[in-house]
Amino acid sequence: xxxxxxxxxxxxxxxxxxxxxxxxxxxxxxxxxxxxxxxxxxxxxxxxxxxxxxxxxxxxxxxxxxxxxxxxxxxxxxxxxxxxxxxxxxxxxxxxxxxxxxxxxxxxxxxxxxxxxxxxxxxxxxxxxxxxxxxxxxxxxxxxxxxxxxxxxxxxxxxxxxxxxxxxxxxxxxxxxxxxxxxxxxxxxxxxxxxxxxxxxxxxxxxxxxxxxxxxxxxxxxxxxxxxxxxxxxxxxxxxxxxxxxxxxxxxxxxxxxxxxxxxxxxxxxxxxxxxxxxxxxxxxxxxxxxxxxxxxxxxxxxxxxxxxxxxxxxxxxxxxxxxxxxxxxxxxxxxxxxxxxxxxxxxxxxxxxxxxxxxxxxxxxxxxxxx
Amino acid sequence: xxxxxxxxxxxxxxxxxxxxxxxxxxxxxxxxxxxxxxxxxxxxxxxxxxxxxxxxxxxxxxxxxxxxxxxxxxxxxxxxxxxxxxxxxxxxxxxxxxxxxxxxxxxxxxxxxxxxxxxxxxxxxxxxxxxxxxxxxxxxxxxxxxxxxxxxxxxxxxxxxxxxxxxxxxxxxxxxxxxxxxxxxxxxxxxxxxxxxxxxxxxxxxxxxxxxxxxxxxxxxxxxxxxxxxxxxxxxxxxxxxxxxxxxxxxxxxxxxxxxxxxxxxxxxxxxxxxxxxxxxxxxxxxxxxxxxxxxxxxxxxxxxxxxxxxxxxxxxxxxxxxxxxxxxxxxxxxxxxxxxxxxxxxxxxxxxxxxxxxxxxxxxxxxxxxxxxxxxxxxxxxxxxxxxxxxxxxxxxxxxxxxxxxxxxxxxxxxxxxxxxxxxxxxxxxxxxxxxxxxxxxxxxxxxxxxxxxx
Ligand SMILES: Cc1cc2nc3c(=O)[nH]c(=O)nc-3n(C[C@H](O)[C@H](O)[C@H](O)COP(=O)(O)O)c2cc1C
Numbered sequence: 041x042x043x044x045x046x047x048x049x050x051x052x053x054x055x056x057x058x059x060x061x062x063x064x065x066x067x068x069x070x071x072x073x074x075x076x077x078x079x080x081x082x083x084x085x086x087x088x089x090x091x092x093x094x095x096x097x098x099x100x101x102x103x104x105x106x107x108x109x110x111x112x113x114x115x116x117x118x119x120x121x122x123x124x125x126x127x128x129x130x131x132x133x134x135x136x137x138x139x140x141x142x143x144x145x146x147x148x149x150x151x152x153x154x155x156x157x158x159x160x161x162x163x164x165x166x167x168x169x170x171x172x173x174x175x176x177x178x179x180x181x182x183x184x185x186x187x188x189x190x191x192x193x194x195x196x197x198x199x200x201x202x203x204x205x206x207x208x209x210x211x212x213x214x215x216x217x218x219x220x221x222x223x224x225x226x227x228x229x230x231x232x233x234x235x236x237x238x239x240x241x242x243x244x245x246x247x248x249x250x251x252x253x254x255x256x257x258x259x260x261x262x263x264x265x266x267x268x269x270x271x272x273x274x275x276x277x278x279x280x281x282x283x284x285x286x287x288x289x290x291x292x293x294x295x296x297x298x299x300x301x302x303x304x305x306x307x308x309x310x311x312x313x314x315x316x317x318x319x320x321x322x323x324x325x326x327x328x329x330x331x332x333x334x335x336x337x338x339x340x341x342x343x344x345x346x347x348x349x350x351x352x353x354x355x356x357x358x359x360x361x362x363x364x365x366x367x368x369x370x371x372x373x374x375x376x377x378x379x380x381x382x383x384x385x386x387x388x389x390x391x392x393x394x395x396x397x398x399x400x401x402x403x404x405x406x407x408x409x410x411x412x
Numbered sequence: 413x414x415x416x417x418x419x420x421x422x423x424x425x426x427x428x429x430x431x432x433x434x435x436x437x438x439x440x441x442x443x444x445x446x447x448x449x450x451x452x453x454x455x456x457x458x459x460x461x462x463x464x465x466x467x468x469x470x471x472x473x474x475x476x477x478x479x480x481x482x483x484x485x486x487x488x489x490x491x492x493x494x495x496x497x498x499x500x501x502x503x504x505x506x507x508x509x510x511x512x513x514x515x516x517x518x519x520x521x522x523x524x525x526x527x528x529x530x531x532x533x534x535x536x537x538x539x540x541x542x543x544x545x546x547x548x549x550x551x552x553x554x555x556x557x558x559x560x561x562x563x564x565x566x567x568x569x570x571x572x573x574x575x576x577x578x579x580x581x582x583x584x585x586x587x588x589x590x591x592x593x594x595x596x597x598x599x600x601x602x603x604x605x606x607x608x609x610x611x612x613x614x615x616x617x618x619x620x621x622x623x624x625x626x627x628x629x630x631x632x633x634x635x636x637x638x639x640x641x642x643x644x645x646x647x648x649x650x651x652x653x654x655x656x657x658x659x660x661x662x663x664x665x666x667x668x669x670x671x672x673x674x675x676x677x678x679x680x681x682x683x684x685x686x687x688x689x690x691x692x693x694x695x696x697x698x699x700x701x702x703x704x705x706x707x708x709x710x711x712x713x714x715x716x717x718x719x720x721x722x723x724x725x726x727x728x729x730x731x732x733x734x735x736x737x738x739x740x741x742x743x744x745x746x747x748x749x750x751x752x753x754x755x756x757x758x759x760x761x762x763x764x765x766x767x768x769x770x771x772x773x774x775x776x777x778x779x780x781x782x783x784x785x786x787x788x789x790x791x792x793x794x795x796x797x798x799x800x801x802x803x804x805x806x807x808x809x810x811x812x813x814x815x816x817x818x819x820x821x822x823x824x825x826x827x828x829x830x831x832x833x834x835x836x837x838x839x840x841x842x843x844x845x846x847x848x849x850x851x852x853x854x855x856x857x858x859x860x861x862x863x864x865x866x867x868x
Contacts (some may be wrong), residue, residue, distance in 0.1 A: 062517075065596055066591060066594055072588075072591075072596070073588070073589050074591045076505050076620065076621055077531065077532075078500070078501070078531070078532045078533070078534065081532075082501075091803075097545065102520065102521075102524070102619070103617075103619075104602075104603050104616075104617035104618070104619050106520065109595055109596060109597060109598070109599075109600055109602070110594055110595060110596060112596050112621075113597055113603075114582075114597065114602075114603075114619050114620055115619050115620070115622060116528045116531060116532065117524050117525055117528040118748060119493070119494065120493060120494075120497045120525060120528035120529060120532055121497075121528070121532065121590045123493065123494040123497035123498050123500070124497040124498065124500060124532045126448075126494075126497075126498050126501070127448060127452065127498045127499075127501045127502050128501045128502070142518065144517075144522070144552075144554060145522065146472070146552045146553060147491070147517075150490065150491035150493045151491040151493060152494075153490070153491070154490035154491040154494035154495055155494050155498075156497035157446060157447065157448050157490060158448040158451075158490075158494065158495065160448075163658075174617075175616075175617055177516055177614060177615050177616045178520040178522075178614055178615075178616045179520055179614065179684050180612055180613045180614040180615075181518070187789070196559075203574055208488070210718055214487070215437055215438070215486075217438045219485045219709045219713070220650055220712065220713035220714065221483050221484060221713075221730060222484060222485060222486055223481070223483050223488075224483070224484060225481040225483045227478055228474070228481050228487075237554070238553075238554040239551075239553055240551070240553075241473075241551035241552055242552065243474060243481070245471065245472060245474060245488065245490065246446070246490055246491065247446050249489040297840060304548045314855070331594065386432065386776065391534075
């Protein structure tokens with residue numbers, strides 16, 4: 041089991057639209073016109089990569105955002121976006137969301153493994169379910185499932201994906217000219233998964249990727265996802281209204297994980313709106329709320345103010361036991377990324393982590409192949 | 413030579429060598445078929461050579477021979493979408509074309525994936541539609557193998573219609589971003605769609621604005637009458653195996669002849685056969701190289717495996733350098749699974765092969781080399797350029813999707829030597845005129861093409 045390194049502190053960023061505030065597109069600096077272009081995403085993510093951000097999260101869903109026509113709507117596929125960025129970034133972990141309710145686990149497994157290849161071992165996968173009628177209608181194959189059924193299916197999907205990732209042993213390719221064999225077929229394995237929701241034969245068409253098992257992320261903000269997070273997640277995202285609550289939750293998660301001999305990293309979501317000073321940040325929030333005609337309801341701890349204040353908050357979080365890092369969620373993405381990369385991260389003196397793959401840099405061991 | 417008209421232009425695709433015995437993996441120059449550096453190398457070379465697009469085939473289950481994973485050829489390939497998106501990041505003009513099955517995917521998801529690829533590549537995406545489906549491949553999917561063979565094209569047709577409906581669901585007559593009025597995606601009903609048919613009953617809101625090409629370019633691969641009809645009705649290009657001059661001309665005339673009833677013109681559909689090539693200093697040198705490559709492609713074990721496909725039984729006790737088996741084939745057509753080609757009448761094939769090997773005094777391996785020979789363009793660079801050009805000028809094709817026998821540098825020599833020859837002949841671009849794949853292929857925006865009558 042990998043040891044948690046208490047000095048390590050992970051900083052992730054959520055790359056959502058023009059920011060997690062759906063009206064942030066109206067800001068002058070939002071680059072809203074470019075939302076569906078590669079250059080928008082390349083600029084933002086490469087800036088974060090150079091600035092030392094450890095993890096880039098790309099949220100996704102099949103449902104068009106429900107907000108009215110004054111909010112941004114539309115979304116590039118997260119897995120595609122992560123793949124597009126894989127060869128033009130160098131250090132940052134790429135963690136797209138892929139939902140499992142309507143998608144084939146066989147497709148997910150090779151899509152993420154392929155990003156792991158093209159990024160030289162920096163891929164992850166945030167597992168989500170589709171829990172609305174709207175999404176059911178987009179596919180027309182199922183009826184709406186209960187929460188219990190959705191997360192049970194998610195667990196099966198992760199099991200299938202994980203087995204497929206291991207369905208080739210690392211040294212399966214032998215190129216043995218003498219016997220004419222390209223592979224040693226005994227090092228390829230049928231996964232023969234039989235579940236409640238589907239069965240999958242395997243092996244994968246894609247060989248085992250650099251990390252073996254790309255990092256699984258589960259957002260455990262919702263209670264119904266907690267169990268799955270502890271059982272299956274490597275990176276577990278939590279929400280809290282203050283640092284004490286966050287640290288209590290994190291300890292709980294770590295205790296549960298330790299009981300089943302699992303090592304996880306717990307990351308606290310922090311909504312962020314930065315300005316030159318508190319007054320400027322308050323004004324920026326007031327502007328967003330006016331456009332939305334509604335107060336902003338943060339997902340988790342909400343920081344607004346200048347960069348110095350965010351640095352202080354991050355130091356406080358870092359000093360609290362149980363929390364391994366944060367996922368910063370800028371309300372306004374373009375300016376947020378710029379300030380976080382330029383002003384905030386340098387002040388945290390994050391020690392450059394070494395290791396050829398993301399897994400190793402984050403202090404996880406490379407997993408042993410379950411079939412070898 | 414004076415030219416009083418612009419010569420018909422040759423279109424070229426770069427096929428990343430896939431999972432079959434074309435790839436000579438025993439060659440010291442053969443590198444990884446899965447490391448991204450290989451995909452990057454081929455794509456950058458193709459772009460340097462001003463190719464129209466980079467191309468990936470697909471197979472969703474590992475092939476089996478005698479109930480075990482086939483181990484003699486290259487095995488292992490990436491996810492099509494992920495690699496094409498990554499390749500788009502290291503190129504600027506090259507089209508990125510992916511083979512994606514119409515049976516094991518759902519319209520909403522495909523529409524989003526291809527639209528994303530088209531947006532993220534600034535208009536360079538193409539989808540090669542394949543319908544191959546069987547219970548064997550289906551074992552990797554929830555859908556399973558239940559789709560009847562006869563329903564493949566019914567599903568494919570409806571799938572394309574549904575996907576197109578989704579791609580068109582955001583109106584484009586007003587700006588996406590209206591800062592002045594504070595309105596994003598003006599249309600209240602943005603993305604609204606519904607499709608009801610035999611195969612799909614779906615509705616809701618699509619998530620993406622129309623992509624740079626309007627619709628990604630559609631390629632089709634499949635050769636039955638239904639397949640040809642489907643291609644003529646829906647595709648922008650057909651990927652075919654018809655590689656000889658006469659077969660090419662017949663196929664070309666047949667498929668282009670079907671366009672009129674869909675209100676389409678000859679220019680709306682390109683015919684692009686797969687083609688292999690071997691280059692040498694002169695014809696004799698190229699022939700000698702071609703022979704050596706064939707021997708590498710068909711080693712003794714591969715020769716026996718090919719024979720077993722026809723004979724439907726284990727023939728491992730036979731010597732590949734000896735004569736063909738005396739015993740007759742069985743009716744077991746499932747000895748090899750996951751391959752596209754099937755032998756329809758094994759006994760007839762066996763008789764034919766025996767006769768040929770006796771008449772020409774061929775060993776098993778020599779016979780298999782002969783009957784599976786796929787090297788099409790063999791010669792000096794000038795000869796190969798002339799031959800390719802003659803195919804295109806005589807309407808046997810509109811170009812080719814080239815399948816190199818080496819990964820990943822197998823196109824480099826072609827690009828350095830044949831491309832300039834084609835350019836000298838006035839048959840190939842000297843720079844990209846536009847940035848989208850549609851513009852490279854000379855295809856109109858989908859909405860400018862006449863409304864097609866629906867194939868059914
Ligand atoms: C040139 C060519 C290339 C093909 N490539 C693929 C491929 O990469 N993956 C696949 O699953 N099927 C491939 N196919 C199979 C076709 O999708 C089709 O299912 C098959 O040819 C049977 O359909 P048909 O009866 O219309 O010919 C290919 C077919 C042709 C002719």
